[in-house]
Amino acid sequence: MAIEEWKVPFFSEKMPACPLRGCWLSFSLVDETGNGKAYGGLAYSVLDSNGQRHIGRLDGDGYVKLANQYRGPLVLTFEAVHESSGADYHGVLQARDHYPLPITELQFRAEHTRFVRNDGLRVEQNPAQEQANRFYQVEVRDLVRHTAHLPPPAPRSYAPRRHALKMMADLGFGPPQPALSGVVLFPNQHSVLEVRPLRALRPMLSTEDGFCALNLYQLALMATLSYCRFGQEPATQPQDEVRFPLDPSIGHLFAEKLSGYEQAWRVDAGQVQRFYPLYEEVAYSRRFEILPFDPQLYPQNSPKLLGEQEHPANLHFFDDEEQGTDTQAFISHHDEVVLISVRGTASAADGLRDANAHQVPFADGIGKAHEGFYQAYRAMREFVLRYLDQFYSGQRIVICGHSLGGAIALLLAEGLRRVKDADYNVLLYTYGAPRAADAEFTGGAADLVHHRIVNHNDPVPSVPAPWMNTTAKLWVPGAVTLFSAPAPAGLLFAAGLVRIGGNPYWHHGEQQHFMPILLPDGTHSSVLWKPGCESLEEAGCNRALYLNGDMPERDNLIKQLFQASQHFMVSSYVPAAWATLRRWQQTLDNRGSLVTAREYALIDHALGTMGRQLQDKQLELHRRRPANGRSHEHYDGLAAEIDRLQVSRQRLESLRWRRLQARDVYGSHAQGANLPASLKRWFSHRENRELSQVASIPPAPHDEHGKGQPLDLDSIV
Incomplete structure (x- = not known):
């Protein structure tokens, strides 16, 4: 059918737009309560069907009405950039040299609204919905062009019609491809857009030097998470976008769950027991950031760079399996904290590195370090420094690691602390870490704040033994001095090491020791304390020392390996850390003491038994008096240990009267x-609602031993 002559100038094959004016359009932006004041004065842009752009600002209630525009559907966007003074964190994100974020004023406003529901799920009805001809549940990403730095959309019942936007673009009078953004509105109707709050969850971490139960628990979870993959798809050479569907994975936790305001509890693939971190709600920009991937915006993301291409996986995740050390770690940050977590032993390459106990100079400081751990540290040093060069803005650097990861984390923390002119402020928590360096290193690193956590029967912190000949090949039968036996009343001490002789390898940091307690109902908990003597710091000793020279009996080694589960994170360290947090919370609330009279009696009895065992061994060594002169060395070591044991009993007694402050719990x-x-x-x-006087440790399933976290058997040699 031929077009009437008067219509011809207004139509073409490319743009079948309607030239007629006379329609009206109104819309408002509201929060989940139906209030639009949060969006008052916000600058908008409306593109009509004739390609004309209408700009203006919403009134104080987030409302605007347009009249006499061209008929047909219109596209609404909010692209105005947030104007920051530069002093706040939004200014830092917008102005940084690497991956500056296109933060719009709409994003800034949405970050300052709140959810109606505590769980962040959308509300069923919005009060403003009654006055609307059309009602949409929108997100910031629906209304802006650049979305790679924004969270994935949450489920919704009233989604905007994305196909209408694409249809308009295909017809030629909408936003051009690939810049397809905005929400389609229809004329002669009032549309209400409920903007989802742009809020996120982040694990709470104390930035103070002092030890606190909060960090004990939170960083145990983060150290466990380091065993997961990063979880990015595609893992390498992404083209247009990246996703993080694998649960659990590092990317999934930070880029999917927490950025979408979902609480996550799984940090290990084999995990059954739910362990939720303490999350704080923050503006989205203040979450732990996973950097955006947008080849259109960031040239370094271009797939054309091939092996030089940057993407979230190689910015946040270090894994040099191909280079031979198989060191793994992840790093992320927000406005107050840079978090680094280093993985423990999880492969044959890790085991070979653990076994390399030869000492080499610590080039970034003083003293000497375990060569295998030092190689792993050097492998990841540049990765960490590159990240800090790009995203460090004065935050506290919090580092954690389990087992082998704890040893590497110690070297990394001291290396960062000594970076010239950087002034990095480092805080370190390690779990079940072996010794990593010698006494000179330990003395030189005295200013490094390090809280070293040891589970009561964990064998790994006992190695490398202080008296080892670190320049020679060491074999399992001659590697460690081990003890194993249960103490009375369900209180267990186990495999450990009495320091005798030289001390080339020294532990660093202030040690916190999980002391197990059997509760009346048969469940287990623990008391966390600082014992102050070698026997307890290295897992205790419960029977006399039997040596043939420096060769322990092989059956002692086998007995200790039966306690290997106490080295795992999800079945030992994490539950004990959770129980400690609950115990300290209850003690704070009740204004009570950290240990009951009954608990004190049990532990004190066991310490007394240990003292008598050491005295018996001291007497035995005195009677032997071998000609080689080693007995004096052993005798003096045991005498010093007996004295330290008395100090430990005094420290234990002080727990009966100690009153906790809120900072002891929450930093x-x-x-x-x-x-x-x-x-x-x-x-x-x-x-988390355990109401008993002492929070009990949940029992681990028989098949749960911390998947991917085997005992560092090779670190014993």
């Missing part, structure tokens, strides 16, 4: 505005 968050809401969220999970 820098003790007086924080977010703490009450975070605790309410944490206690909403039934697993």
Whole structure:
């Protein structure tokens, strides 16, 4: 049918737009309560069907009405850039040299609204919906062009019609491809757009030097997470976008769950027991960041760079399996913290590195370090420094690691602390870490804040033994001095090492020791304390020392390996850390003491038994008096150990009268505005509502031994 002559100038094959004016359009932006004040004055842009752009600002209630525009559907966007003074964190993100973020004013406003529901799920009805001809549940990503730095969309019942936007673009009078952005509105109707709050969850971490139960638990979870893959798809050479579907994985936790305001509890693939971190709600820009991937915006993301291409996996995740050391770690940051977590032993390459106990100079400081651990540290040093060069803005650098990962983390922390002119402020928590360096290194690193956590029967912190000949090949039968036997009343001490002779390898940091307690109902808990003597710091000793020269009996080694499960994270360290947090929370609330009279009696009796065993061994060595003169060395070592054991008993007694402060439990968050809401969220999970005087450690399933976290058998040699 021929077009009427008067219509011909207004139509073409390329743009079948309607030239007629006379329609009207109104819309409003509201939060989940139906209030639009959060978006008052926000600059908007409307593109009509004739290609004309209408710009303006919403009124104080987030509302605007347009009249006499061209008929047909229109596309609404909010592209105005947030104007920051540069002093706040939004300014830092917008102005940084690497991966500056295109933060719009809409994003800034959405970050300052709140969810109606505590779990972040969308509400069923919005009060503003009654006045609307059309109602949409939108997200910031629906209304802006650049979306790679924004969270994935949450489920919704009233999604905008994306196909309408694409259809308009295909017809030629919408936004051009590939810049397809905006929400399609229809004329002669009032549309209400409910903007989802742009909020995120992040694990709370204290930035203070002092030890606190919060960091003990939170960093145990982060250290466990280091055993997961990064989880990016595609893992290498992405083209247009990246996803993180693997649960659990590092990318999935930070880029999917927490950025979408979903609480996550799985940090290990074989995990059954739910362990929720304490999460604080923050503006989305203040979450632990996983950097965006947008080849259109960032040239370094271009697939054309091939092996030089940057993407989230190679920025946040270090894995040099192909280079032979098989060191693995992840790094992320927000405005207050840079978090680095280093993985423990998980492969044959890790085991070979553990076994290399030869010492080499620590080139980035003083003293000497375990060569295998030092090689792993050097492998990842440049990766960490490159990240800090790009994203460090004065945050506290918090490092954690388990087992082998703890040893590497120690060398990394000291190396960073000594970077010239950087002034990095480092805080270190390690779990079940072996010795990593000699006494000179330990003395030189005295200013490094390091909280070293040892589970009561974990054999790994006992190696490399201080008296080892570190320049020679060491075999399992001559590697460590081991003890194993249960103490009375269900209180267990186990495999450990009495220091006798030289001390080329020294532990660094202030040690915190999990002391197990059997509760009246048969469940287990633990007391966390600082014992102050070698026997306990290295897992205790419960029977006399039997040596043939420096060769322990092989059956002692076998007995200790039966306690290997106490080295794993999800079945030992994490539950013990959780139980400690609950115990300290209850002690703080009740204004009680850290140990009951009954617990004190049990532990004190065991310490007394250990003292008598050491005295018996001391007497035996005195009677032998071998000609080689070694007995004096052993005798003096045991005498010193007996004295330290008395100090430990005095420290234990002090726990009966110690009164906790909020900072002992929550560190820098003790007086924080977010703490009450975070605790309410944490206690909403039934697993955390333990009301007994002592929180018990959940039993581990028979088949759960910390998947991917085998005992460092090779670190014993």
